[in-house]
Amino acid sequence: MGNKFHPNLGFKLLQCFVVGFSVWLITMPIAVQALTFVDSTQTNFNTGTYSATQWNGGANNFVRLTAGGRAAGTGTYTSGVKDAGFNASWNSIAWVPTGPYNKELPANLGVETGYIINNVSMSGNNAYYRFNQAVSSTSFPDSSGNSMTGTCVATECPVSGAAGKLNTATTFDGVNDSIAVPTSWSTNLNTTSSLAFWIRTTQVGNATFWQAPTVTGIEQSGAGNDIFWGNIDDTGRIALYVGDSGFVKSTNPINNNVWRHVVMTRNATTGDARIYIDGTLNANATLETGNKTTPFTAIGRLESTVGPAGFVYFAGSLDEMASFNRVLSASEVTSMYQRAVLRLLFQVRSCPSVACTGINFEGPDGTTGTFYSELDSPGVGLPIFNLNSLNAPLNRYFQYFIRFQTDNSAITPTLKSVTVDYSQYIPSIALSIRNSADTADTNSCDLGTASTTLVSSCSYRVKVTTNAVSGYVVAVRTSGNLTSGSDSIPNAAAGTGGGGGNNIVAGTALYGAQVLAGSITGGTIGVNSLFNAGATNSVLFNYGSNTNMVTATGPNNPVNSSQSSLVTHNLAIDGGTPAGYYSQSITYSVTATF
Numbered sequence: 001m002g003n004k005f006h007p008n009l010g011f012k013l014l015q016c017f018v019v020g021f022s023v024w025l026i027t028m029p030i031a032v033q034a035l036t037f038v039d040s041t042q043t044n045f046n047t048g049t050y051s052a053t054q055w056n057g058g059a060n061n062f063v064r065l066t067a068g069g070r071a072a073g074t075g076t077y078t079s080g081v082k083d084a085g086f087n088a089s090w091n092s093i094a095w096v097p098t099g100p101y102n103k104e105l106p107a108n109l110g111v112e113t114g115y116i117i118n119n120v121s122m123s124g125n126n127a128y129y130r131f132n133q134a135v136s137s138t139s140f141p142d143s144s145g146n147s148m149t150g151t152c153v154a155t156e157c158p159v160s161g162a163a164g165k166l167n168t169a170t171t172f173d174g175v176n177d178s179i180a181v182p183t184s185w186s187t188n189l190n191t192t193s194s195l196a197f198w199i200r201t202t203q204v205g206n207a208t209f210w211q212a213p214t215v216t217g218i219e220q221s222g223a224g225n226d227i228f229w230g231n232i233d234d235t236g237r238i239a240l241y242v243g244d245s246g247f248v249k250s251t252n253p254i255n256n257n258v259w260r261h262v263v264m265t266r267n268a269t270t271g272d273a274r275i276y277i278d279g280t281l282n283a284n285a286t287l288e289t290g291n292k293t294t295p296f297t298a299i300g301r302l303e304s305t306v307g308p309a310g311f312v313y314f315a316g317s318l319d320e321m322a323s324f325n326r327v328l329s330a331s332e333v334t335s336m337y338q339r340a341v342l343r344l345l346f347q348v349r350s351c352p353s354v355a356c357t358g359i360n361f362e363g364p365d366g367t368t369g370t371f372y373s374e375l376d377s378p379g380v381g382l383p384i385f386n387l388n389s390l391n392a393p394l395n396r397y398f399q400y401f402i403r404f405q406t407d408n409s410a411i412t413p414t415l416k417s418v419t420v421d422y423s424q425y426i427p428s429i430a431l432s433i434r435n436s437a438d439t440a441d442t443n444s445c446d447l448g449t450a451s452t453t454l455v456s457s458c459s460y461r462v463k464v465t466t467n468a469v470s471g472y473v474v475a476v477r478t479s480g481n482l483t484s485g486s487d488s489i490p491n492a493a494a495g496t497g498g499g500g501g502n503n504i505v506a507g508t509a510l511y512g513a514q515v516l517a518g519s520i521t522g523g524t525i526g527v528n529s530l531f532n533a534g535a536t537n538s539v540l541f542n543y544g545s546n547t548n549m550v551t552a553t554g555p556n557n558p559v560n561s562s563q564s565s566l567v568t569h570n571l572a573i574d575g576g577t578p579a580g581y582y583s584q585s586i587t588y589s590v591t592a593t594f
Helices: 067-072 184-189 330-341
Strands: 008-014 017-019 022-024 034-039 049-051 053-056 062-065 074-078 082-097 125-129 159-163 168-173 193-200 214-219 227-232 238-242 246-249 260-266 272-277 280-286 301-304 315-324 342-351 384-386 395-406 414-424 429-435 444-446 456-466 472-478 510-516 525-527 547-552 565-572 583-592
Touching (some): 034 082, 062 395, 067 074, 184 193, 184 214, 184 315, 238 272, 246 280, 272 330, 395 414, 456 472, 456 547, 456 583
Antiparallel strands (some): 008 444, 017 022, 082 395, 193 315, 227 238, 238 246, 260 272, 472 547
């Protein structure tokens, strides 16, 4: 009959972190004051470097492209180096442009109010297609909030995912591609309304308007209860036809294979119809009044009451398409155009020295090929972006870089101010031993009463909470073997990095542990070689000096039990194991790199 005994494991905890060569103990929380650098005056901006950009003072007080920069379409500004005076956490960058730049229209009937000029109100927006779908998409979400989702049959779907004017666009083949939309699409466009979109095409249409490719609309065969939005003629000019008696048409072709902004408006009460090209009124006419009631349900083709045989398909790309149940004003059209042709693109860097030698300006993903811009700030507010350790790690010095861009040499993006938020970096670390369910702290692991017929086990979690950006190492040391007086249990073998150890089974005296590293909230974590024997084997757990158990490469702010390391102690005895109260003292320590 096997001997029975009660082994118990006790813990000692040491919480510390290392900064340079010094060891510090955390004893109380420290308040951290948020700090900012603000560039908003000529004095501020003149600490940096202008290239085809300039400060424009007087009533304006902003940075803009020079005449040469507008002609070239680009210029840059590099800020002066900001000195925090200590290693800082660089938290965010925000800026105040005069108007929205490189920014999609507001979603969900949003209304912008925070810009100095060119705020856009989406009131009366019936449908809004950003066309940001992935390749092979068959669904085209409506961003107006009116549930006007478009769909297509796979063999007749336009191609999504190509570069658009803002983000991506959708391309129609001119053969059979179209997007089906709800009937309320035509209910809106058959009366007083506006339709805005970006278009890129080389398509040559037809001099007979009811046989010409059209962005959306319907031909009523033999009668005039029809309407044609974006009808392209044989010279590449684009038109709005209302019934069979009149039209308004652009004065010049738009099929030159570059992105053109087209807005068409119609007042069904007065008959006033207008076409704006690239933000400017291009043509207007007085057409038929009243509603056109023949329904149509597609984007990318002219439909016909005779059926598919009368359909005429559009070939080209569309982006940022929005319909409204009202007439857009000239200033609204200009605002919609300018937000897509003007850009401010930001990159940042932090540096250990004021020279910033060898450190690149980088975007959100930590590479030189990406930028912070309002394209990734789709709300109605001003742009603000959180920075990260990829492009702005802990350092004393900080600098930002801006690329000013315009697609129209007559206008320039303008920048009022830039704000960089930072805080003094206070290293913090905490180590705790938790029960296996992670519901409470514990200082023991009770293996219970051992028997030759079973394997006794107990588990706990080693949890580390730290802002150490470069990670940490948890080490362990023990008082020796699992012992009772002079008696001890044989130890399992050490791990070999995925092998080694022993599979502890009932009836064979052996003691060891299994270590599962879990996960962390930043970076990766893994079990060190001596404690890694695969999924089933237990390893030696008897080290008289600190021995690294797990290594993490980043910070950890645990929000669940999986973001901690699970340690399970396993024990088996045989018939010759002396009875007694067996115990082992274990000390965990953590060393972090900040």
